[in-house]
Amino acid sequence: MIAYPAMLDVPRELVRYVGRLLYDERCRRRTPKGSRRLTCFHQALFALAWFRTKPNIRLHGIAFGLSQATAYRYLHEAINVLANQAPDLHNALDRAVRDSVSHLVLDGKIFDTDRCRLKTTSVKGQTIDAWYSGKTSDFGGNIQALCEPDGFPIWTSEVEPGGVVDIEAARRHVLPAVYPYTKAMPVLADPGYQGAGHGVHVPFKQPADGNVLSVGNRTHNALQRALRSLGERGFALLTERWTALQHTTLSPSRLGDLVRAALVLVHFEYRRIS
Template identity: 55%
Template sequence: MVDVPRELVQYVSRLLAAERRTRGTRTGARALTCFRQALMVLVWFRKGEDVALLGAGFGISRATAYRYLAEGITVLTTQAEDLHTALRRVADDGWSHVILDGKLFDCDRLTETTLSVKGETIDAWYSGKHRDFGANIQAVARPDGLPIWTSPAMPGHLHDLTCAQTLGVTAALNWAATELDLPTLADSGYEGAGQGIKTPVKQNTDGSRLAPDNRFYNRLLRSLRWQGERGFAILIGRWRTLRHTTASPRRIGDIVTAALHLTVNIQVVREE
């Protein structure tokens, strides 16, 4: 039993069936039907079960379970919109702005190293800010908190602004502000991100109090941004596997994107 709508299982099943037709898979050649494979994928997302134990529960080997799971993630990821399309849709729906936020998704420790800005050898996937290993994921959300797009995974040692610039997120948001009249609200970690990306005014270095207009601006920004920053909480609260993954951290971006697509489809099912 898994507490997701049956319509969602059927939707994922149809995606898997289309994938099998594309690959030319013969009828009866797979250990699981499309429906049961979809169910296995959703159990993993919803409960974060160990893949080997999950495979045993469905009567398949560990290797087959990993292969079926990877296939399920892939078919879901390919359904996701690119950022420009998602921004156009938000503007067409009449929303006034979007929210930009980043999060470190927890993963196991890796041996991959890189050089810091000071030239020192550091763990590529270790975040000094969070004091944990993980992948940095950027997300753009509607004002009501529902994410519309999530990014590929970036090494955890990188800051949010660096990730957003490297992935072209800031450039897309600058375009949206100019062409779609769709500004972006973000926290102070994105200061200097460019036109249309609104960040708080930082405190004075001498410790003096901000001017009244700057304090009011920050208060207004917080009041508009807080709900949009629920986006990651919506995903993690619904899909337990996002709380910690033993998969390659470079795959975390695909896993989060797949989880977002599932979340959006649950919203559609409920509205219908």
Template identity: 45%
Template sequence: MVPYTATLDVDQATVWHLSALLNAERRRRGTRTGTRSLTCYKQAVLILRWFRDDTAIEALARDNHISRATGYRYIDEGVDVLADQAPDLYEVLEHARLVPQDPLILDGKLFPSDRSAEPGPTGKSDLWYSGHKHRHGGNIQFLSDARGEPLWVSEVEPGSTADITAARLHVFPLLHKAMAGGVVTLADSGYEGAGVGVRTPIKRPPQVDEHRWHVDDRAHNRLLRGLRCIGERAMAVLTGRWRVLRHTTMSPSKIGSIVQAALALTNIEKQNR
């Protein structure tokens, strides 16, 4: 083993913010002073190293002279504490309703994971395998603003779940109510049939040649796609900053909490700028 010095490119204010959240969680649990292997500050650094650099938990545990099991427990605790700070869908939609702004953008993303052999509903394929993306992972629905800033992320659904099915479970119950208040949402063709207020591309009738298709319909689709594609930046913001999101080796059922925690970290960094 060769020791070396490294620098974590995370603001000191973010470390202290997370440290305060961990301290509050320890008080809530009634943890006695001096009974933990790491201080809240050192645990915060460990958690941020995992999120930022996707450092192996075994390496994090070794660097901090703790067991592998303790390392996993500290990471799980940090994920849960941060996920609790993630924006609530009701709050996001209420703000969009009260503060006039450009349309929201709804989309879904498959976050890759290791193979999970849990059988799907038909028994012919794995539950967490996406036939559309041809890989295992978890389906996360998200809302972003017109600038591509992430606003909200959902709980995880298995990779075999279609976007519109996941949206019906996690988004539409509240989104449809917000639409009555004037909130407009843009989405891709995968959300066709979502209902009033969700703008999706107009589907060209199969008997109509593309060049003979009405110019208004073509213009509508080009404009919608031009606006909607900006929403893809939201997930690029998260996966670009927090490398642990690019592939998880944990249970795919934890993907939702991990992505919510990453969104909370992104918001904390914005507040501390």
């Protein structure tokens, strides 16, 4: 084997922040001093390098002197401590109100995963792959997110199998908590959220009988689309910076924690937390 130097383009302050979280977790578990292969700082460095570049976990572990099993364990520990720092939905909404946010953007994304054998029954009574998404024609997990008007993500949901459509995922994880806030802070969403309810603004549907929308409705759609499109930035901030989210080989059930961990990293780099 040939060793070579590499650079990780994350600030040292971020490594220290994750290291402090890991240190607190070791103290909570009463981990004996000197019993770990890596210090908290180097475990944080190991995890951030994986989030940033998603190297092969076995080879990445070897670079840090870890077995494959230990590498996975250290990675999951880092994901857990980061995900635990993510704001819950009510806290995120309360902060948005305090910051006088004019509106929020609700969006969903299918995060690419390896194939999962879990089956479910479709609305037609057929047995199908639960994690297969017709939206992307691939396997993945559905994550919902709320973003500020400029597209900055403030909250992400638990994962649902890719076969669950956006409106159903939103009803399970977002809408019940959002409704009380929509009078002062309306929510914009794409056509996939038709029927979301009061305070959630979606485009008018094109008539199915061959007619066309009125000028007023077309203008509403254009304005709504212009404002809503900025919400696309939210998932881009997560997946382009932390490329491990672009395709995960971890258990799909971990996607919710993985995305929340990346959300905390984004919030730290944008000085939303310290």
